[in-house]
Amino acid sequence: MPTVSMTVNGKPVTGEVDSRTLLVQFLRETLRMTGTHVGCDTSQCGCCVVHIDGDAVKSCTTLALSCEGAKVTTIEGLANGDQLHPMQEAFRENHGLQCGFCTPGMIMTAVELVGRKGHNLDEKTIREELEGNLCRCTGYHNIVKAIAAGAQAMGAKA
Amino acid sequence: MSVTGIGASVRRKEDVRFVTGKGRYTDDINRPGQAHAYFLRSPHAHATINNIDLSAALKMPGVVAVYTGDDIAADKVGGLICGWMIHSKDGSPMKAGAHPALAQGKVRYVGDHVAVVIADKLSQARDAAEKIVVDYGVLPAIVDPAMAVGADAKIHDAAPDNTVYNWHLGDKAATDAAFARAAHVTRLDLVNNRLSPNAMEPRAAVGDYDEGTDGLTLYTTSQNPHVARLVLSAFIGLAPEHKFRVIAPDVGGGFGSKIFIYAEETVCVWAARKVRRPVKWTSDRTEAFLSDAHGRDHVTHAELALDAYGKILGLRAHTTANLGAYLSTFSSSVPTYLYAPLLSGQYDIPAIYAEVDAVYTNTAPVDAYRGAGRPEATFVVERLVEIAARETGKDPAAFRRQNFVTSFPHQTPVIMCYDGGDYNASLTKALEIADYANIGKRKAEAASRGKLRGIGISAYIEACGIAPSAAVGSLGAGVGLWESAEVRVNPIGTVEILTGSHSHGQGHETTFAQLVSERLGVPIDNVAIIHGDTDKVQMGMGTYGSRSGAVGMSAIVKALDKIEAKAKKVAGHCLEASPDDIEFKDGKFTVKGTDKSIDFPSVALQAYIAHKFNGQELEPGLKESAFWDPTNFTFPAGVHICELEVDPQTGVTTIVKWTAVDDFGNLINPMIVEGQVxxxxxxxxxxxxxxxxxxxxxxxxxxASFMDYQMPRADNLPSYNIAITKTPCPSNPLGIKGCGEAGAIAAPPAVINALTDALGHEDIAMPASPLAVWRAARKTMAMKKAAE
Amino acid sequence: MYAFNYHKPATVAEAATLAGKHADGKLLAGGMTLLPTMKQRLASPSDIIDLSKLGDLRGIEVKDGVVTIKALTRHVTVANSAEVKKAIPALAELAGMIGDPAVRNRGTIGGSVANNDPAADYPAACLALGATIHTNKRSIPADDFFVGLFETALGEGEIITSISFPVPDKANYQKFRNPASRYAIVGVFVAKKGADVSVAVTGAGDSGVFRQKDFEAALKSNFSAAALDGKSQSAAGLNSDIHADAEYRAHLIGVMAKRAVAAAK
Structure with a gap:
């Protein structure tokens, strides 16, 4: 079986995979990092979003072997020890989650969004940028609020 | 109110694990030696299975076993059940067709379970499933409920004309008499569209067998693990309850779809014992679309009778309800007792009569989905009322007000006795927030931009907190609908609450802890909420129908009352006073009129070390349990107002403002309540x-995928304007009514009333997609042209 | 997903050799269409030739009135490119409308054009702008490139290396999204260059992207939305599905074309 090596949340990892192993399977099954979720099979729900070399991507639509040498960040790699990332804190503070299943993908999408579009995000921009993330619980109201607040907090911290 | 007590918007305790990826959902669980199950599903809606050839599949790499309905039958595994008996008008019991976990001789919908392959890896199981050769004899299929009776497709031998039951409720003669003297009758044909529930976490199950104890464990995505164990034990017969543990860990949304006991978890548990290995199955989204119980799917003709002054005299409805190919766990109750008793809405309607014909079709089973029956009833009532107002030239808000129930208790003609509410208050507040008075100006402004603007009201009521066990039993329920709670106070004063309710997004770990914090004066961080495990929690009925607050928390209150009484006795011994003289406030026991006191943790310790009292007079320890069975349903009600704009060129509808004013009684955590709305x-x-x-x-x-089924996305929806009114519920100690389903019940008629207001005609069905709205808007434009 | 052999060539030549050798193989660029198709077991390539190592196939160049985008340039790069925004703003806007942010971070122009999904966006831009598709073997005018549903003029072992777009005077792309999938139900790209006007329609035709010659003729004499009044697209040959029947698509083509003309810059 082929092996793949990459850096996940700052740690080098190597594992045996099938050619058809997806990045999300490598994370969940090989590395047993189950924070990244799978909510669909057509690349639409965004529960599986992680960062590859800083870009938000759908780990269910990426071959593990394509990630050779890549730097991958997952939801487990966002907090600094016990200190939540400002976007994580904003989701909690604004009740931007209920069942929590879409939340890792939402947060990873939001963090990258701030990187691309800055700290002052209006409601329209946030709603449009969430095109690839589905939530069934919150009706998005508080997710939008959380992302706006998280973006501000990331700016204040920087 | 303390910062963490009842009424405070406490930030959720469970969130830290969810935002850091440390939640533990069923698919996150892996057992040593685990194999994977893949279900071969029927590609046909209706077919006989003439032969299944497993030989090639069995030779595929990694395959552990392949099972079919024959194996299920040989092991005498019972069929899946429907737990609510409905009787037809003629007194005959509903016609329940057999529902084996793996098909036996026949498949009845696309996605029906034909065989299961168990292999070392999921990919191997799926590869092998493709090697199974099934000889199908394709039969005629029927999917339209309105055409099911008398169709060529004969789905179950037990139901020769595809009819499950012909049920009715209400006084037909009185209702007909009301219509006979009506000055105006509003008539409406509508379809309540079929929905896929789509919790973001797909269903999953891990079956695990312990040879040493002959015990079975099932990890599953369930809203009610105890009910799952009860059904899998007592009816399906997989193992007796004392050797069967069901664990529902973190569950990623349910909306009803995870109440039910499905074929997949049944097979995983059964197969785990057969192959002597843990067996795991996780649904992919396509399977979820195919086999999770769908919601709604009603075809209804309804009529409203008015007198010359606009007072409602009567309502009658005939509904055909599609229950799919098999009766799912609670399917029979949804279009009957969860539906017709709500046809009085918020209105004083002297006579109501409803007939419901439930039918089988070659589609996935249909069961409870957020609101379950009540959205269907509300859609009927609120569309009828809106159209009646328009037809008689009355303002829809004023027409509603004219017909509101205003004194309580109010006995409707269809079972329910509304115990309290103030419908005028919610309407007044909602009209104000929505700036209803100035809608004309906004319509004119939109028209100047070529847009059609409309506003729609929905005044909904629901019956939640389901319900007194004796009452539901008399209506056919196979179970009681109480809830249990156990309060374990540890010797250092920390508290564990064991509840039969189950949280799959509702935030019980926080709200239930707020209640305990308020009552016992302990910090919420010292309170643990334990749920979702039949080995830990004695018994429970689970979470659905907005019942966790009204019923589940009431059980906790009852157990806390016992804790307080016991603790007072312990405190009495410590303070050398009679328990009757002990007051308990803010976590402190005080002898009335003195400064002698002892705090709660010290009492807890004294209860366990038992040095201060005679163990024969007072039992050591501080642990109490309770079962709460309510005396009535609860009746949350409110008014939602939708304002929207249509682009007649493209048919795109944009919601510009949403107003919601809800009366949920007392609130434990307003932040969480708003989130539910x-x-x-x-x-x-x-x-x-x-x-x-x-x-x-x-x-x-x-x-069958998100490519074709449109899920609401962030950019489809507005932010919402939420407000509350408050009339505490009289039937439970906390005054809670429940909030989980209100939005889903209120919203559809608000949207369609707004849309038809914008369009100027009633000719639109749900879902009002751009295509449908474009067609309807063409009619609008033609009408406008003709009027010019 | 079915099992396959995986290759990660380091050069275009190596990739082409592999592609020639494995007739049932597939080139993997961003994978945003191919991988979902494989996951659903609707495709079963024997070999996957992953192009992600071919760094020299990334980049954008604007020279002599032509925007050249190398094949593995991601949608996000095109959408955010200051050069593209300046030269052909409609092309940058189109790239920003593809899929969702995560898809745009991964999907490539070469992959999109080579796949020729009938609901994809780039084919409309290629056709309307008169693009040239460059491969490791030759250069193909867009008008000859898109052959039919998921079919192109690409031969075996032929790999798109770049696509060049002549800069128009004015252009705009209007997309009406499928409400569920967010692919184009109708996408209309309008471009004006000198006296020439091109109108390309994606998402609607039953054999893929096509040019709306009646609209082009009307717009040549008068490049304004009003010029399309009274012009209509026939529903014949248009797709029908639960979200849009042929009649609705035909209507939307007219609406989107007018909006594109009005917004062209």
Whole structure:
């Protein structure tokens, strides 16, 4: 079986995979990092979003072997020890989650969004940028609020 | 109110694990030696299974076993059940067709379970499933409920004309008499569209067998693990309850779809014992579309009778309800007792009569989905009322007000006795927030931009907190609908609450802890909420129908009352006073009129070290349990107002403002309540504008992925304006009514009333997709042209 | 997903050799269409030739009135490119409308054009702008490139290396999204260059992207939305599905074309 090596949340990892192993399977099954979720099979729900070399991507639509040498960040790699990332804190503070299943993908999408579009995000921009993330619980109201607040907090911290 | 007590918007305790990826959902669980199950599903809507050839599949790499319905039958595994008996008008019991976990001789919908392959890896199981050769004899299929009776497709031998039951409720003669003297009758044909529930976490199950104890464990995505164990033990017969543990860990949304006991978890547990290995199955989204119980799917003709002054005299409705190919766990109750008793809405209607014909079709089973019956009833009532107002030239808000129930208790003609509410208060507040008075100006402004603007009201009521066990039993329920709680106070004063309710997004770990914090004066961080494990929690009925607060928390209150009484006795011994002289406040026991006191943790310690009292007079320890069975349903009610704009060029509908004013009684955590309302509205708007499960005539599901089934996205929805009114519920100690389903119940008629207001005619069905709205808007433009 | 052999060539030549050798193989660029198709077991390539190592196939160049975008340039790069925004703003806007942010971070122009999904966006831009598709073997005018549903003029072992777009005077792309999938139900790209006007329609035709010659003729004499009044697209040959029947698509083509003309810059 082929092996793949990459850096996940700052740690080098190597594992045996099938050619058809997806990045999300490598994370969940090989590395047993189950924070990244799978909510669909057509690349639409965004529960599986992680960062590859800083870009938000759908780990269910990426071959593990394509990630050779890549730097991958997952939801487990966002907090600094016990200190939540400002976007994580904003989701909690604004009740931007209920069942929590879409939340890792939402947060990873939001963090990258701030990187691309800055700290002052209006409601329209946030709603449009969430095109690839589905939530069934919150009706998005508080997710939008959380992302706006998280973006501000990331700016204040920087 | 303390900062963490009842009424405080406490930030959720469970969130830290969810935002850091440390939640533990069923698919996150892996057992040593685990094998994977893949289900071969029927590609046909209706077919006999003439032969299944497993030989090639069994030779595939990694395959552990392949099972079919024959194996299920040989092991005498019972069929899946429907736990609510409905009797037809003629007194005959509903016609329940057999529902084996793996098909036996026949498949009845696309996605029906033909065989299961168990292999070392999921990919191997799926590869092997493709090598199974099934000889099908394709039969005629029927998917349209309105055409099911008398169709060529004969789905179950037990139901020769595809009819499950012909049920009715209300006084037909009185209702007919009301219509006979009506000055005006409003008539309406409508379809309540079929929906796919789509919790973001797909269903999953891990079956685990312990040879040493002969014990079975099932990890599963369940809203009610105890009910799952009860059904899998007592009816399906997999193992007796004392050797069967069901664990529902973190569950990623349910909306009803995870109440039910499905074939997949049944097979995983059964197969785990057969192959002597843990067996795991996780649904992919396509399987979820095919086999999770769908919601709604009613075809209804309804009529409203008015007198010359606009007072409602009567309502009658005939509904055909599609229950799919098999009766799911609670399916029979949804279009009957969860539906017709709500047809009085918020209105004083002297006579109501409803007939419901439930039918089988070659589609996925249909069961409770957020609101379950109540959205269907509300859609009937609120569309009728709106159209009646328009037809008689009355303002829809004023027409509602004219007919509101204003004194309580109010006995409707259809079972329910409304115990309290103030419907005028919610309407007044909602009209104000929505700036209803100035809608004319906004319509004119929109028209100047070529847009059609409309406003729609929905005054909904629901019956929640289901319900007194004796009452539901008399209506056919196979179970009681109480809830249990156990309060364990540890010697250092920390508290564990064991509850039969189950949280899959509702935030019980926080709200239940707020109640304990308020009552016992302990910090919420010292309170643990334990749920979702039949080995830990004695018994429970689970979470659905907005019952966790009204019923589940009431059980906790009852147990806390016992804790307080016991603790007072302990405190009495410590303070050398009679328990009757002990007051308990803010976590402190005080002898009345003195400064002698002892705090709660010290009492807890004294209860366990038992040095201060005689163990024969007072039992050591501080642990109490309680079962709460309510005396009535609860009746949350409110008014939602939707304002929207249509682009007649493209048919695109944009919601510009949403107003929600709800009366949920007392609130434990307003932040969480608002979140529930938001989510409910999104699902209701989804039903109205976006979502529809569509089958072809021959029973193929067209909407089997998010590519074809439109889920509400962030950019489809507005932010919501939420407000509350408050009339405490008289039937439970906390005055709670429940909030989980309100938005999903209120929203569809609000949207469609707004849309028809914008269009100027009633000719639009749900989901009002751009295509449908474009067609309807063409009619509008033609009408406008003709009027010019 | 079915099992396959995986290759990660380091050069275009190596990739072409592999592609020639494995007739049932597939080139993997961003994978945003191919991988979902494989996951659903609707495709079963024997070999996957992953192009992600071919760094020299990334980049954008604007020279002599032509925007050249190398094949593995991601949608996000095109959408955010200051050069593209300046030269052909409609092309940058189109790239920003593809899929969702995560898809745009991964999907490539070469992959999109080579796949020729009938609901994809780039084919409309290629056709309307008169693009040239460059491969490791030759250069193909867009008008000859898109052959039919998921079919192109690409031969075996032929790999798109770049696509060049002549800069128009004015252009705009209007997309009406499928409400569920967000692919184009109708996408209309309008471009004006000198006296020439091109109108390309994606998402609607039953054999893929096509040019709306009646609209082009009307717009040549008068490049304004009003010029399309009274012009209509026939529903014949248009797709029908639960979200849009042929009649609705035909209507939307007119609406989107007018909006594109009005917004062209």
């Amino acid at each position: 938001h989510g409910g509205i999104a699902q209701g708007v989804g039903q109205a504008l976006f979502e529809g499960a569509v089958y072809t005539k021959d029973g193929q599901l067209v909407t």
